Amino acid sequence: MFFLVIFTFNCAAKAGLSLNVSDSCPSMCRCAPEEVIHCNRAGLRALPGEIAASTVSLNLSNNYLRILTTNTFSNLTFLHSLWLDGNNLTFLSPGTFHALSKLRELDLSRNSRLTYLHANTFRGLLNLISLDLSHCNIFEIHPLLFSHLPSLERLDLASNNMRYVPQAFSNLSSLTRLSLESNHIEAIGRDSLKALESLYDLNLRKNRIWIIQDGAFTKLLRLGVLNLGHNFISDLPNQLFDGLIQLKTLHLEANRVTAIDCTFRLLLNLRSLYLNNNQISSISDSAFSYLNKLHFLHLSKNNLSSLPLRLFVGLPKLRYVFLSHNPWKCDCRMVWFLRWTVMSRGALQGLDCAFHIHHNTTALSIPQPGDPMDCTAPPELDSKDKCGAAGISTAPGHPAPTCKVLLLVVPFHTWYFARRWVSSAALL
Incomplete structure (x- = not known):
C-alpha cells in the first residue's frame, strides 16, 4: 500500500509538470518538455509574455524583433541557449543580457541593421562559450565589448564591415576559434x-x-x-x-x-x-x-x-x-617528379608532362647536340641550405649526377614503360 501511494504521487507530480509546461507555452511557439521553446518564424515583434521562467533553451530566430532592453530577458535566469539570428535588431541596450549568467550560447547573426555594440552589451554573461555576430553590419567594436566574457571559446565576426582587427580581444584568454572572414x-x-x-x-x-x-x-x-x-x-x-x-x-x-x-x-x-x-x-x-x-x-x-x-x-x-594549370616546361628538370612518384608512392595530380620512351628499346638513345630533345644536364653544384635554423640538424646534400635523358613518344600513363625508364635513368 505504501508503494502504491508513492507511485500515485509521482504520477500526479508529472501530470502537474506537463500541465505547467503546456500552460506556459505561447500559442505561436512549439514547446518541448525539457524547457525548450521554439518561437522561430512566428512573426514576433516582441517577446511573448507567457514564456516560463524555467526555460533553458529559447529559439527566436527569423522574426521581426528590433530593440532589446534590460527587462527583455530579466526573468529567464535559467537560459543556456538563446537564438536571435535573422531578426531586425538595431540596438541592444547596455545590460540586455545581465540576468543570463548561465547562458552558454548566444546567436545574434544575420541582423543586418546591427552596426554598433555598446561596451556593456554583454555584461553578465560570465559563462558564455559561443557568440555568433556574423552577417551583421558591424563596422566598429568597442575595446571593452568582450571584457565581460571570460569563458568565451568561439567568436564569429564574419561578414561584417570591419576595416581593421578589433582591439577588443585582450580579455579573451579562453578563446579557441575566431572568424573574421569576409570583412574589409x-x-x-x-x-x-x-x-x-x-x-x-x-x-x-x-x-x-x-x-x-x-x-x-x-x-x-x-x-x-x-x-x-x-x-x-x-x-x-x-x-x-x-x-x-x-x-x-x-x-x-x-x-x-x-x-x-x-x-x-x-x-x-x-x-x-x-x-x-x-x-x-x-x-x-x-x-x-x-x-x-x-x-x-x-x-x-x-x-x-x-x-x-x-x-x-x-x-x-x-x-x-x-600541380595543374601551370606552364610546365617538360625537360630534364622535371624528370625527378616521375622518380619521386614511383619511389615515394606519392600522388601527383595535374602535371601534364609526357615523358616518353621507345617500345622496343632497352637503352636510352643519346640525342645529337642541338637537338631540342637534348636534356643533357651539367653536374649540379651543392646548394647551400638557405633556410638553416638553429637547433635543427640536417643531412648534407649530395650533388645530382650528370644525366642524359631522351624524351620520345609514348603516353605518360603507360606506367610499365615509365617504371623501366626510371630504373634505366637511375643507372646513368
Missing part, C-alpha cells in the same frame, strides 16, 4: 592578436589583407589552423609565421604571392599547405625544409615552369601534390 581588413598589426594565446583556429579569409607586421603571430603558440586565403598578400617574409610551432593547416590560396623562399621553415607540425591560385613562378629548393610532417601540398594555378630537384627531399609524409 587590410592589415594585421604585431599587437592585434597577441592576447589570444589559447587560439586554435583563426579565419581571416576573404579580406583585403596586404600588410602583416613582423611578430603578428608570435604569441599564438597553440594555433593549429590559419586561413589567410583570398587576400592581397604578395610578400612572404621569412619571419612571417614565427611562433606557429603547432600549426597544422595553412591556407594562402588566392593571394598575389610570386615567390617562395624560407617562410615555412619553422612550421614543424604543418600537414597541409595551400598555395594554389597565386602567381608563384619560383620556389627555393629549401622552401619546404624541415616540414617532415607535410602530407598535402597544393600548387595548382600558378606560374611554375619547373621545380628544384631537392624540393621534396626530407618530406617522408608527403603524399598528395596538386
